[in-house]
Amino acid sequence: MTALTKAPRTPGAPAPEDERLLRPSLLRRLMGRPELGAVVGAAAVFVFFSLAADSFLRASSLSTVLYASSIFGIMAVPVALLMIGGEFDLSTGVMVTSSALISSMFSYQMTANVWVGVGVSLLATLAIGVFNGVLLVRTKLPSFIITLGTFLMLTGLNLGSTKLISGTVSTKSIADMEGFDSAKALFASHLSLGDVDIQVTVLWWAALVAVATWILLRTRVGNWIFASGGGADAARAVGVPVSKTKIGLYMGVAFCAWIAGQHLLFSYDTVQSGEGVGNEFLYIIAAVIGGCLMTGGYGSAIGSAVGAFIFGMTNKGIVYAEWESDWFKFFLGAMLLLATLLNAWVRKRAEASR
Amino acid sequence: MTGGGGRVPRGSERMTDRVQQATSRDQQAIGGGERVTAPLIELSGVSKFYGNIKALEGVSLEVRPGEITCVLGDNGAGKSTLIKIIAGLHQHDAGTFAVEGEETRLASPREALDRGIATVYQDLAVVPLMPVWRNFFLGSEPTRGRGLLRRLDARKMRETTRGELLRMGIDLRDVDQPIGTLSGGERQCVAIARAVYFGAKVLVLDEPTAALGVKQSGVVLKYVAAARDAGLGVVLITHNPHHAYLVGDRFVLLKRGAMFGAHTKAEIGLDELTRQMAGGSELEELSHELARATGGTSQAAPGGVSAAEA
Numbered sequence: 001m002t003a004l005t006k007a008p009r010t011p012g013a014p015a016p017e018d019e020r021l022l023r024p025s026l027l028r029r030l031m032g033r034p035e036l037g038a039v040v041g042a043a044a045v046f047v048f049f050s051l052a053a054d055s056f057l058r059a060s061s062l063s064t065v066l067y068a069s070s071i072f073g074i075m076a077v078p079v080a081l082l083m084i085g086g087e088f089d090l091s092t093g094v095m096v097t098s099s100a101l102i103s104s105m106f107s108y109q110m111t112a113n114v115w116v117g118v119g120v121s122l123l124a125t126l127a128i129g130v131f132n133g134v135l136l137v138r139t140k141l142p143s144f145i146i147t148l149g150t151f152l153m154l155t156g157l158n159l160g161s162t163k164l165i166s167g168t169v170s171t172k173s174i175a176d177m178e179g180f181d182s183a184k185a186l187f188a189s190h191l192s193l194g195d196v197d198i199q200v201t202v203l204w205w206a207a208l209v210a211v212a213t214w215i216l217l218r219t220r221v222g223n224w225i226f227a228s229g230g231g232a233d234a235a236r237a238v239g240v241p242v243s244k245t246k247i248g249l250y251m252g253v254a255f256c257a258w259i260a261g262q263h264l265l266f267s268y269d270t271v272q273s274g275e276g277v278g279n280e281f282l283y284i285i286a287a288v289i290g291g292c293l294m295t296g297g298y299g300s301a302i303g304s305a306v307g308a309f310i311f312g313m314t315n316k317g318i319v320y321a322e323w324e325s326d327w328f329k330f331f332l333g334a335m336l337l338l339a340t341l342l343n344a345w346v347r348k349r350a351e352a353s354r
Numbered sequence: 355m356t357g358g359g360g361r362v363p364r365g366s367e368r369m370t371d372r373v374q375q376a377t378s379r380d381q382q383a384i385g386g387g388e389r390v391t392a393p394l395i396e397l398s399g400v401s402k403f404y405g406n407i408k409a410l411e412g413v414s415l416e417v418r419p420g421e422i423t424c425v426l427g428d429n430g431a432g433k434s435t436l437i438k439i440i441a442g443l444h445q446h447d448a449g450t451f452a453v454e455g456e457e458t459r460l461a462s463p464r465e466a467l468d469r470g471i472a473t474v475y476q477d478l479a480v481v482p483l484m485p486v487w488r489n490f491f492l493g494s495e496p497t498r499g500r501g502l503l504r505r506l507d508a509r510k511m512r513e514t515t516r517g518e519l520l521r522m523g524i525d526l527r528d529v530d531q532p533i534g535t536l537s538g539g540e541r542q543c544v545a546i547a548r549a550v551y552f553g554a555k556v557l558v559l560d561e562p563t564a565a566l567g568v569k570q571s572g573v574v575l576k577y578v579a580a581a582r583d584a585g586l587g588v589v590l591i592t593h594n595p596h597h598a599y600l601v602g603d604r605f606v607l608l609k610r611g612a613m614f615g616a617h618t619k620a621e622i623g624l625d626e627l628t629r630q631m632a633g634g635s636e637l638e639e640l641s642h643e644l645a646r647a648t649g650g651t652s653q654a655a656p657g658g659v660s661a662a663e664a
Binding site for chain 2: 214218219220222223224226227230231233234235236237238239240293297298
């Protein structure tokens with residue numbers, strides 16, 4: 001009973017400060033953050049392209065880079081949350097296209113206000129998310145298999161139904177339809193700050209990152225997301241609604257796919273039905289570069305944003321450096337490997353130093 | 355956002371005078387005399403079938419406040435099936451299961467928790483990558499603010515975690531460290547402390563000492579005893595009769611899914627418990643077989659010791 005008898009000194013009083021606990025240095029605290037690897041990587045890529053491409057540092061280039069980053073960043077945020085929750089989604093790339101197609105075709109075929117199509121698209125896309133999530137928690141099959149199935153089905157549906165309804169591989173233009181301008185303002189406009197052009201997607205992206213970070217770190221749901229990915233059985237045993245959390249995460253992915261899809265539609269006025277295949281990996285890569293653990297339970301939304309930014313810089317930096325754009329994929333692969341290794345190394349050091 | 359809100363932490367104040375109780379209790383005759391309190395949990399004749407396999411048949415046990423009921427059995431004896439029924443993961447197929455005198459059928463672990471039954475599993479008590487304070491409140495996080503601003507009360511969570519762990523003699527440097535960096539015994543203690551803090555009436559412990567060393571086991575058993583002295587009913591599942599006898603008031607022995615014996619501490623000694631647990635007559639048979647196998651004389655004298663000396 002020695003350990004017990006010495007324990008309670010003054011019951012009810014707050015625990016005294018632990019004298020062994022030195023205030024950790026700023027560096028030490030930074031080392032513990034999941035985003036650290038990505039930030040170091042982003043700085044390296046930035047310096048690299050600043051030296052390699054003269055035009056990279058111009059304000060106009062920066063806004064182009066930000067735009068490219070935001071397109072992927074919008075999807076990287078929910079994909080990162082889903083990965084922290086321990087699951088994958090391979091259907092994200094084509095889901096964006098599906099969402100745009102549904103919106104466009106519904107408006108055109110029903111000759112309705114485009115906002116009606118936008119609303120229908122939101123419901124339909126959320127339904128796809130629910131489908132993924134419910135199937136996952138009901139069958140307990142790996143999410144890799146389930147969403148691979150959804151991916152293939154959506155790819156086929158996109159191509160098949162577009163050809164069936166409009167007779168070609170792309171949808172008809174909805175540019176002259178009622179509500180197009182206001183919808184375009186919300187999803188695909190841009191505003192100028194001095195000589196810098198800011199696309200509205202950058203604002204969507206920033207808002208999503210902020211909301212996701214808030215949810216993850218400061219709400220009960222955030223706690224449940226970490227627990228669902230880091231130890232689903234333990235979480236279930238203490239009463240965490242793991243299944244609901246996972247379905248919710250898939251719905252979050254669907255919601256963001258809807259935003260990205262509407263941008264795709266309203267930045268032009270037609271949608272190519274074959275688009276989006278392969279993008280799902282880019283979202284996952286952004287999340288992984290940003291410090292998400294493949295096995296779940298660890299990561300951050302801000303990290304995914306940094307990952308998407310690295311992605312945007314590389315994508316456009318290669319153009320500014322006037323290299324063959326074919327090299328982009330090679331860069332991306334190398335970046336993924338480096339970032340993952342760096343993350344693993346940083347995490348090991350951070351945990352060892354505790 | 356359901357659940358959790360109704361579970362008011364109430365263990366903390368009970369734990370304060372725990373030590374005094376502990377000392378006075380040691381002088382009492384443990385398990386002696388009839389208690390008037392109703393059992394917190396009472397199983398009678400409970401059976402569970404998986405298809406045509408009898409996982410558990412006719413098991414009866416009771417758990418009273420301030421007592422430890424030990425469930426002993428070898429691997430495959432049905433201990434984990436029993437624990438899953440009590441924890442609400444499985445439902446029994448026959449017999450009755452009463453919680454505080456009221457017959458029930460628990461539908462989920464959440465329902466079991468709401469009825470005051472907290473289960474601590476040996477291997478999945480915590481989420482290793484999450485900080486200690488997040489683990490402590492997992493599933494019952496306190497919040498402040500309303501609507502969209504409803505958020506975790508992180509400061510209170512950190513302070514409470516540190517304070518509660520300190521009460522039980524676990525002095526953590528940093529509650530922000532991932533709980534995976536704690537030792538196995540400490541992790542068990544955090545899980546037990548969590549259950550006590552959230553006002554569990556019945557604590558179900560699944561092999562809490564199985565993966566631990568001697569010293570760590572001692573720490574955990576001390577804490578189990580402290581939970582008992584705080585007035586909780588404890589179900590201790592173990593295959594170690596020595597650990598069980600140290601803290602237990604009642605002993606239920608399981609063998610191949612059936613009850614093999616039920617005793618109070620007054621009725622049975624450690625030697626007899628160990629003998630029954632180890633298989634009793636089976637063990638004697640085994641010692642004969644081994645004696646023969648090692649090339650000893652087949653006409654062994656009565657009692658293994660003299661045979662070895664011969």
